[in-house]
Amino acid sequence: MKPQSVARAPVSVLLAQLPSVDKLLLSDPATAWVTQYGRDELLRCIRLVLDAIRKKISSNDLDAVPSDQSLHALIDARLVARARPNLRRVINLTGTVLHTNLGRAVMPDEVIAAMASAAAEPCALEYDLGEGKRGDRDELVEELLCELTGAEAATVVNNNAAAVFLLLHALSNRKETIVSRGELIEIGGAFRIPDIMKRAGARLVEVGTTNRTHARDFAEAIGPKTALVMKVHTSNYVVQGFTAEVPENELAKIAHEREVPFVVDLGSGTLVDLTQFGLPKEPTPAEAIADGADLVTFSCDKLLGGPQAGILVGRKDLIQRIKKNPLKRVLRVGKVTLAALESVLRMYRNPATLPERVKVIQLLTRTASSMQAQADGLIPALEEALAGCGLSIAAQAVKSQIGSGSLPVERLPSVALAISAVDRSYEKRVVRLERLLRGSDIAVIGRLSDKTLLLDLRCLTEDKVTVLRDTMLAAAQRLATTK
Structure with missing residues (x-):
C-alpha cells in the first residue's frame, strides 16, 4: 500500500504564514545580531532569507513554512557567511609551492612584522630624514638592490609585467625591440610579450625561429630604429632537442657594438645561486648584469620569497629615464610593499641563513623524510573517520613543482596523503570530501588525480598540522552524515 501524501497548503497561504521583517527584528536573537553585525546588515540578511524562502x-520546493528556530538558524548562517572575508586563508596541499592562484610566496614572520609596522604608523616613505625634505621612495631599497645585483641603480613597480611594460614604454615607444621568436612567451592570464610590446608602443622585431636563433640574426636585425635588444627568460617552458640560443654576454656585445641597450627579463628571478641549497639552477640578476645587460627585470614574489612587486636594475641613466616616465607613478608600490621588500632583501646579505629565514626556500628544500613523518602522524588520526565514509588513506610518493613559471620541468620528491574509495560505490565521496575541505573555514586545497584526492604535504608547516587534522575530521563527520 502506497503511503498517503501530505496535503500541501496553497502558495498564497504559505506566503501569508511567513513572519514579517519587523517580527524577526524583535525576535530574541536580534539584539545580539544587531550588536555584532549592525541593524542595517541584519535587516538585509532577514530580507535575503525571506526572499529565498x-x-x-x-516553485513548490517547500511544503511548509520553516519554524522560528529554523528561520533564526538561516538568518544566523547568512550573517556569518556575509561576515566571512573573501580573501580567506588556505592550506596549500596542491604540490605547487608558488601557486599563483593561492598568493605565491609565503613571507617570513619578520617581513610580516615590517609590513604591519609600516601600515600602523607614519613612516619616512618619501621624506629624507637627514635633509628634512622630500625624498624618493625607491631609495629605501635601491642601495640593497644595487649591492645584491651589481647594478648602478634600481626602481620598483607593482609586478614584473609592469616592469617590462614600463621599460618598453619609456625606452622603445615608436621604436623597435628585437626579441628571439623562441622567447615570445605567454604567462598566466594571457599576458603575452607581443601584446604587451604593442600596448607599450614598441614595435616587435622577431628574429630566428622557434627552436634556433643565432648571433647573426640579431646583428642583421639592428638598424636605425632599433631601441633595444631584449632577451626573455623562458621560465615557464623549455624547448628541447635541436635548439640554439645566443648567450647573454654575446648578445650584450652585439648590442653595445651598435650602441643599443641590451635588456633581460628574468621573470621569476632569484638573487642567489639556488644550487647551493640542492635546487635546480636559475639565472640571477647579478649574472645578467655581469654578462653585460644594461637593464634586468624580475619578480619579488616568486623565488625571491617577498611581496608582489617588479624590480628593474641596471644602468643609472636608463633607470632615470624610466623613472621620469609618467607611468612610473601609475605603477609605483606603496609603503607596505616597500617595507616587506626591504626586510626580505636584507636577508639576502647572509645567503647561508636563507633556508631558515625565507619561507619559500624552506618549503623548496624540505626533505621527503620530514613529509613522511607528518604523514605517519596524521594517518592514524584520520583513517578511522575516513573508513566510516567508505574511504581509505595512505602515504604516497609524489612530485611537487615550484610553480609560477619557475623551473617548469623540474620536480621535487614529495609525500602526499592519498585518499581513495574502498570500492567503486564510494568513489563520489572522494569528490565530496574535496569540496568539503575546500569549503572549510580554513580551506584545504589538494588535487584530484585518477579518482584519488592527493594532499601534497610539501607546503604543510608544523603549525598547520593540527589544523589540517581537525579540518579533515570535521569534513569526514559531515560526509558520513550526508547521503
Missing part, C-alpha cells in the same frame, strides 16, 4: 514556496 518565498522563491522556494512559489
